[in-house]
Amino acid sequence: MTISEGVTLILCLAGAVFFLAGTVGLLRFPDFFSRLHALTKADTLGLGLIVLGLMLQVGSIAAALKLLLIWVLALLASTTVCHLLGNYELSRSSGGEKRKAGS
């Protein structure tokens, strides 16, 4: 095993651990916002680590950039979706008093 393969292995395993943690959090956390928190944070980091690990293995710069683009787009999408979900939950659960749980 070369050094780069070793690094890839470590990064991917770390990424998988984050995914696992995020999923456990989604299942175990008590309320909506902490679940959302667990999911998005862990997925973002997990995906990032795996992408980083895979970037070491592809042959060309172009392919590596494509992988990076996947991560950036996933980041954008998850941020937007997280915002929408949070907004929806806020308007649903507290009606008028949006301030309370907003912090």
Add this chain to the structure above:
Amino acid sequence: MTAAALSPLMAAAVAVPTAGALAAFLLPNRWRAAVGLGFSVLTLLATFALAAGVTLHGPQDLFLGGWAPPLGIRLHLDGLAAVFLAMTALVAIPVGIYARTFFAAGEGSGSTDQTHLFWPLWLILWAGMNGVYLSADLFNLYVMIEVTGISAVALAVLSGKVPALTAGLRYLLAALVGSLSYLMGVALMYGTAGALDLALVAEAMDRQWTLRVAMGLLLVGLMVKTALFPLHFWLPAAHSAALPPVSAILSALVVKATFYLILRFWVEVFEGSVTIAASQAMGGLGAAAILWGSYQALRQERLKLIVAHSTVGQLGFLFLLLPLITVDATAAEAPWLAWAWHGGIYQALAHAFAKASLFLAVGIFVIAVGSDDRRASVDLVGRLPMTTFAFGLAGMSLIGLPPSGGFVAKWMLLKATFASGQWWWAPVIVAGSFLTAGYVFGILRQAFAPSERRQPLRQVPKTLEICALALAVLAILIGFRSEEVLTLLDIGVPFAEPAPPEGSEP
């Protein structure tokens, strides 16, 4: 006409109605009917040219895109295809004229404007049916079946009313189950035979397990779409809730398209691998359909439901054909094979014209009387003589009274049952005719009965009445001109000799 001219004409049988559908959709609403009828006439001409061409030059093949099977898609034209193409076109013209007048008079539209979609949908449905008759490729047939099925459901819900919507969703789900079961059968066949062209698949057929299951899936899928008892559950509601011209199309033509496929698969692809027991089972279902459908028709209170249930029963007669043509090797040259074959196809033709006429006539009754209740249609003979006459003529053919097309069909089927020794189908045929007579005369008696409480009728455009009568006359006329039809029918499908002629082998 040369044989070379037939290839573009075969493509035209699909392409011309499609072009008509697109033109009709693109143009403003007020031009759609004219464009639709114009393209209908063009399609009729193409169809008749194909029938003439196949009579002169024999069966033809067309490789679409210039790619021969096994890779490409083949269209195949023979007598059987030509007869069904012609049947569809002959029903299409009167129904089209009826529809134009019907919608122009503001019937069936209510406050919604989507009825203008009749023309695009009907023409694409026609294109799909022509494709079903011509295509000789398992997967292309799947796509054709879907084109036909989805446009048929869209037409069935054209009125936008709740009963039509509910019946339409049931129809759509049944159609999906049917076509996906068919597709599963296709997948198994492709896996076993490694080809999609019907002639190539037929070569690979044997009594192997996988192919039997594939055959079963394919047949059951097509039976759902043909509404063979007990898979007919979706038909009465869908056919009776649709607008009259649509009901005529659905009942007369659309169910025949999948029956046509069952027939083609049975004699050209499964030939040699179907067992006598399987054919008897199919015949048994047909017999049950005749009795159950006709009995249900007798019990209905609403005119359109009577005619719709009658379709379930009359479709049963078609399936009696299968046990009569499936025989062991000792009877391979028997004369009754041709009788049964001709009788079955004739039943399909006669029913198409008669049923279209009945639905159009009932549509006229409903407009005139203002109610679908059978008890409301009293004392009509003096006031709607032409339509009552049309109903009587079409009913005559449905029952099988001479000299109608229905008589020729049932007579030939009866002859075949006795000649083949399968006498047990004969009582079913006779009982079916009596039950049919029961509901036809039930309506006619009312129409002839003078009544005190007769209500004023609404004015019905004469064109509607002429269209219904024209179809009824066709149903009778094919009883007189059977020789021409049978000559055409025999081209390329000399019975029990399904091998394609030379030149068509890829």
Add this chain to the structure above:
Amino acid sequence: MNPVAVGFDGLLALLILFLAVRALTAPGLQQPVILFIAFGLAMALAWARMRAPDVALAEAAIGTGLLGVLLIDSLGLFTRSKSETPPQPRRSRAASILAVGTTLLLAGGLGFAILAMPEAEGLAAAAAEKLGASGVDHPVTAVLLNFRSFDTWLEIGVLLIAMWGLFCAGGREGFAPRATEARPGTVLGGTVQSLLPLVLLVGIYLLWLGKVDSGGAFQAGVVLGAAGILLRLGGLGFPDWLRPWLVRTLLLFGFAFMLLVGLSALFAGAAFLEYPPTLAGPLILAVELAATLSIGFTLYCFFTYLFDLRIHPATASSES
């Protein structure tokens, strides 16, 4: 034989089956819809495992993506607009046993048939042999747009027919004028609008890629359609400049264009849909461009029509 791979495929197969069963047996509507979307994603993984990336792309984008959006949108309708669903009678025990029994019987019979299937050659060799004359270098694109272009043409037609079906079922031909509902959030709208150039780029890239690799009109069309749907969700209504005649033209453009190509072959004395060998490449690209446009627009219209119908139902005509 690689035990890790077999183990992975076995687990994935079990997962797919589990998701399918649960999607149909889970209570309520929300769970089934979510489980069905998960089922679609797992299927996409299965396609990829079987070296069918074209199918994986199509399934993930159309089969799961678009249909998932439509299902989730329906979820809101079915659970909200009428106050309470009537209490469903419990299914009897006998009916459940019948359902399970039928399922097992069917699965057994069909499974046996699949196991007993002999190994037929298939058409891979035939397609490889003719690939050089097809005008493209990717075998799947060659089959779709040349060898079996008749199927593809009709399939684009089915999209159009389904749109007509939607018009009939919805009780209105055409689209509601610019919708007036509030924007769900400026973050979504902003993100979508800033990503739009990238989405268009990806669409064109996929279209161009179809000549040599996995990709093509369907995948590109879906990407364009999805961009439209996101814009709609982001608060951008059906654009005013899309006049009814333009809508109709866009809906049938791909289907009609391919018909014209097919018919001009007839007039040139060739078979329907036959391309002259020297022109096959450019013609296929032109057909794909037209198809992409129509596919993307039709998928967008599926969604928009349903979405509008929820907000502005057609005039009720419930008298029977």
Add this chain to the structure above:
Amino acid sequence: MTAEAHEIYALLAAPLFAVGLVGVFACRHFLKKIIAAKILGASAFLLLIALAARDHGEGPDPVPHAMVITGIVVAVSAAAFALTLARRIWQETGQSGFGEKP
């Protein structure tokens, strides 16, 4: 891709087909019926692709791939049509399944 893998997926098509078919009839809600029909379709696609993966030296067979792409588009078109019908029936009558009292 090992030789065994496509056999696993080919075999998976059988229970999926059965589940989908029974589901179309047994499920009560329109939405679930539509989902069942989609699963039914997926089973046929799965078998076709698994058959294409049987390698005879030229790589995967492109014909079933094209068939399945065609099939997916057709299936989604039909599903969108069915959804429209179901939603319209619900909006007009409040029925979410066949044979319900409004």
